[in-house]
Amino acid sequence: MRMTFKKPASFFSFLALVVGLGAAVCPGGRAQAQAPAATDQTLVEHGAYVAVLGDCVACHTAQGGRPYAGGLPIASPIGTIYSTNITPDRETGIGGYSYEDFARAVRRGIRRDGKTLYPAMPYPDFAHISDSDMHALYAFFMSGLKPVHAPNRAADISWPLSMRWPLAWWRWIFAPNVQPASASMGSDALADRGAYLVEGPGHCGTCHTPRGMALQQKALSPRDGTAFLAGGQIDNYTANSLRGDGLTGLGSWREEDIVRFLRSGRNQHAAVFGGMADVVFQSTQHMSDADLQAIAHFLKTLPATKSGPAFSYDQAVAKELFVGNVGRRGALTYINNCAACHRTSGNGYDDTFPALANNPVVNAADPSSLLHIVLIGGTIPSTASEPTHFTMPPFGDRLSDQEVADVVTFIRSSWGNQASAVSAEDVAKFRKEIAPSPVKKTL
Structure with missing residues (x-):
């Protein structure tokens, strides 16, 4: 085993942003879908437990910040990336995400506009999350949390390494589109x-x-x-x-x-x-x-x-x-x-x-x-x-x-x-x- 891992800032390093590097579910993209007006409380409570299983709060809460409002700085070989707001705020969070948007982002690492997410949450693992747990998780984020208006901070990564499209190659190779099942x-x-x-x-x-x-x-x-x-x-x-x-x-x-x-x-x-x-x-x-x-x-x-x-x-x-x-x-x-x-x-x-x-x-x-x-x-x-x-x-x-x-x-x-x-x-x-x-x- 090695003491630590370092790579030069290169195109390969950009593909190497695979270990908890930044945004999880990013707002933006096509017209926002309506969040559910009311959700079964049992489903919300189950979703809160699924969020505990996934320790979602860890990466999406900055030191001294509001839970799930993002802003946690995370270092990568090519710069600093900041976790995103995943509260149901419609402007700065995920309040406009439909269930399909949410599930695709969590399981496949694809955000609403079709671009690949920095894999802050390990979507190759989360691809296994069951449909029932995913629905509950969505209900929790949309109805179990209060919206927090917290604009997302841009990553401190210089061009051309800031381009997202090479991440899609990594996702195609290393994040298989598996069926959600145990x-x-x-x-x-x-x-x-x-x-x-x-x-x-x-x-x-x-x-x-x-x-x-x-x-x-x-x-x-x-x-x-x-x-x-x-x-x-x-x-x-x-x-x-x-x-x-x-x-x-x-x-x-x-x-x-x-x-x-x-x-x-x-x-x-x-x-x-x-x-x-x-x-x-x-x-x-x-x-x-x-x-x-x-x-x-x-x-x-x-x-x-x-x-x-x-x-x-x-x-x-x-x-x-x-x-x-x-x-x-x-x-x-x-x-x-x-x-x-x-x-x-x-x-x-x-x-x-x-x-x-x-x-x-x-x-x-x-x-x-x-x-x-x-x-x-x-x-x-x-x-x-x-x-x-x-x-x-x-x-x-x-x-x-x-x-x-x-x-x-x-x-x-x-x-x-x-x-x-x-x-x-x-x-x-x-x-x-x-x-x-x-x-x-x-x-």
């Missing part, structure tokens, strides 16, 4: 539901599936091969494999561990951070127990992508640290900065400070996420089931590149963890990659 797992109805949620509205593959040269997802479902949910990179983090890989995936997680993680943002193995913390806070904690169980059940049907040893806890380091033996490189830094929360055993404290032993983030081939957390810290969000939240402070100003490299390498090779070493040069390079920016970054 995957079939035979007689396992729970796995069917989980597959639908993961592949469709939940669009988990957007972050957790590796991408090809044109930044397309290498697989949109298990039917496309073992690349599906095998891990990816986004925003200088590593999105770990959601398959059955032992050290770097969900091989050692039970279904109930996955449910707990999605509901509360923590379990005995790990805790959320980065973009996944937002997903838990805004989306998965609000899902029904049945849907969380379906997601967990489906994910556990995905086999490992690579063979490797199962985790086996090694007590050697724990015993050394317990008696004050800090002879290993990085051990003293760990004792002084990490052990109070994560313990000399590396097992942390359940539901409070995550274990480092047998942690898939720690064992990932790409150490980006671990470096990110050590350098800038992270916060476990408060959720309904776990109202307390805990913050790990940043150590980037306290520790040198060599100290960070030593302690991260120590963590990645202790208690049975089996990940590669990290150098001071790796840390120095990564510091530059995550330098503060006012713009949300994407791949």
